[in-house]
Amino acid sequence: MRLGLIAAVLLASAAIAPAHAQQAQGELQPEEFGNVKIPPDTEMLFSVDLALNHVVDGRTYVLDAKTLKPLGIIGTSFLGMINVPNGTKDIYVATSHQTRTTRGERFDFVEIYSGEDLTFKEEIPISNNRAQALNYRALLQPSADFKYLYVQNATPATSVTVVDMAAKKQIGDIPNPGCYGIFPASKTATRIATLCGDGTLGTIDVKADGTGEMKASEAIFDPDKDAIFTSGYRWGEHWVLPSYAGNIYIINVDGETATLIDKIEVSKGVDGDWRPGGYQPLAVHDKNGVAYMLMHSNGTEGSHKNPAEEIWAVDLKEKKVVGRSKSVPGIALTVSQGDSPALFATDGLKAEVVRYDVPAAGKDFVLEPSATAPGGATPDQIEVR
Numbered sequence: 001m002r003l004g005l006i007a008a009v010l011l012a013s014a015a016i017a018p019a020h021a022q023q024a025q026g027e028l029q030p031e032e033f034g035n036v037k038i039p040p041d042t043e044m045l046f047s048v049d050l051a052l053n054h055v056v057d058g059r060t061y062v063l064d065a066k067t068l069k070p071l072g073i074i075g076t077s078f079l080g081m082i083n084v085p086n087g088t089k090d091i092y093v094a095t096s097h098q099t100r101t102t103r104g105e106r107f108d109f110v111e112i113y114s115g116e117d118l119t120f121k122e123e124i125p126i127s128n129n130r131a132q133a134l135n136y137r138a139l140l141q142p143s144a145d146f147k148y149l150y151v152q153n154a155t156p157a158t159s160v161t162v163v164d165m166a167a168k169k170q171i172g173d174i175p176n177p178g179c180y181g182i183f184p185a186s187k188t189a190t191r192i193a194t195l196c197g198d199g200t201l202g203t204i205d206v207k208a209d210g211t212g213e214m215k216a217s218e219a220i221f222d223p224d225k226d227a228i229f230t231s232g233y234r235w236g237e238h239w240v241l242p243s244y245a246g247n248i249y250i251i252n253v254d255g256e257t258a259t260l261i262d263k264i265e266v267s268k269g270v271d272g273d274w275r276p277g278g279y280q281p282l283a284v285h286d287k288n289g290v291a292y293m294l295m296h297s298n299g300t301e302g303s304h305k306n307p308a309e310e311i312w313a314v315d316l317k318e319k320k321v322v323g324r325s326k327s328v329p330g331i332a333l334t335v336s337q338g339d340s341p342a343l344f345a346t347d348g349l350k351a352e353v354v355r356y357d358v359p360a361a362g363k364d365f366v367l368e369p370s371a372t373a374p375g376g377a378t379p380d381q382i383e384v385r
Contacts, residue, residue, distance in 0.1 A: 035117040038071055043336060044115070045344055046091075046383040047353050048082050048135045049376025055079060056101055060093075061376050062118060065336060065344070065384050068355055068373035072118040079132045080111075081140035081151070084385045086337075089115035094130055094140045094151045110149060110163055115385075126161050126170045129153040134279060135381035138181030138230045143189040148206065150182045150192055160192065162210045172210020176202055179214070181230035185254045186237045193239075193253035195230055199223045201251065201258035217257040221249060229276065229304070233284045233291075240284050240291055240316065242266075242276040244304045248291060248314060264319045266293065266312065275299025277306035278348070279380045280332035285341050285358075289316045292343055294330045307331050307348040311356075313365050323365025328354050332382045343367065346382050351375050353382065 038044070043065035051058045058076040063069065076082060080095030091113040098104045108130055109123040131139055131154035139152040142165075151161040153173065158180055162172045176194045179202045185191035190206040194214070199221050202214040221228050221243065228249060232241040238261055241249045246267030252259050267274040274295045276282065281294040294308035307329035315322045331348035335341050335358070343356040353375040356367040375382070 035119050036072075037117050038115070040116075042071070043338075044071065044084075044385055045353065046082065046084055046381075046385070047346065047375040047379045048076070048381035048383070049379045050079060050135055051376065052378040054377075056098075058095070059376060061374075061379075063353065063373055065342070065355070066371075068353060068371040070373070074113055074118055079134075081130075081135060082381070082383070083137070083140045083142060083149075084115075084383050085142050085146070086385060088146055090121070091115055091118075092140060092142065092149060094126070094149075096128065096130070096132060110151070122168070124163055124168050124170070126151060126163060127153070127173055129155045129159070129173070130161065131158075136181070136231055137280070137381070137383075138183065138195070138232060141182040141184050141192075143184050143192075144186050145189040147189050150184065152180065152182055154180070160194070160204070162206055164210075170210075172206070172212075174204055174206065174210070174212045174214075176204065176214055181232075183232060183234075183239050183251075183253050186234065187254050191254070193251075193258045195228060195241075197223055201253065203253065203255075203257050215257050217259065220251065220258065220260045227304075229281060231280045231282065233282055235284045235286060235289070235291075235316065240282065242282045242293060244275065244301075246275045246295075246299065248282075248293075248316070250316065262316075262319070264314065264316070266314055266321060267295070270321075272297040273299045274310075274312075275303060275306075277304055277308060278331035278333070279305065280334070280346075280382065281308075283333050283335040283343070284316070285335050286337055287339075288341070288361075290314065290322070291316055292333060292335055294327065294333050294345070295324075305331075308333075308345070311343065311345070311367060323359075325365050325367040327367065328352075328369070330354075332380060334382050334384050336384050342370075342384075344382050344384055346375055346379050347372075351377065351379055353379070 045065040149163040179194040179196040248264040250262040313323035328347040330345035332346040
């Protein structure tokens, strides 16, 4: 008898269900999709993830710099380079695509994304000899007036692709043999410098047809005893570059050839053999003239990728260390440019982004994390705008 009741209930339910289902379907409204506008006063943090375990699917995670809450993701495909310059809302990506994801014909582009809602805007085809490498600032740089975008190539022969941003096309590939990295001049939009293996910098004046010849500077550093990181930071009219041995080189690239303005021996006389390390070991606060460096102890030849144990503050005008603080194992560092700056480090062990509020002038330089967030699978570059 009990089985009969159950069977009757099931049959009744089966008869009634379609009517209810039809009524429910009639009430459903289609979901509307769209992109959320990012408030214009939002300071954005960009954690660039080369996604080493699935490298064809690189990404940039965009976070609110104050809270480290996520704002969105930009796909950067295979080892895509990203640049988020001040003075424009656009986000530039130089990347590669293959017709069958991991095989097939290769196509390279400069892709442009909106900084207002992170949507794709347009793409510009470029030659497929760009450097497919870890993410470094110096591999993708705009001219000071955004007329040109420069892309570092390596096949392994090195050259620089010149993209005319107004014409939306590549206008040339300029050889920079024996040199690597792009450091645009601040005053002359058609002038770039490049870091060379013999201790010089080459200067290229880009002509309207996309050609140019390289002029070598005098020797600026010793590549055997004190090689320079390609991850430099523009400070006013100069570029600030750390060296493997623990020095800071301040270089002017606005002249016909590059010139050394100053060399600061940051770790000289400090016990512990401290040296810079990581993939992006230095950032500069423009107004304060303070460089922040990721530093590790017991540095030796080949330790230049070691994660940080401390962050050092170096006054570039006074040429001295003005603060040292413990740090997460940082491999990349950047700093916001406001009156109350914050440092952002990529924790190389946890793949996290860490925010440090910089103490006000006159207070002890002690850094305590104020926020953390996932930075991706294998983040190695971090930028703030």
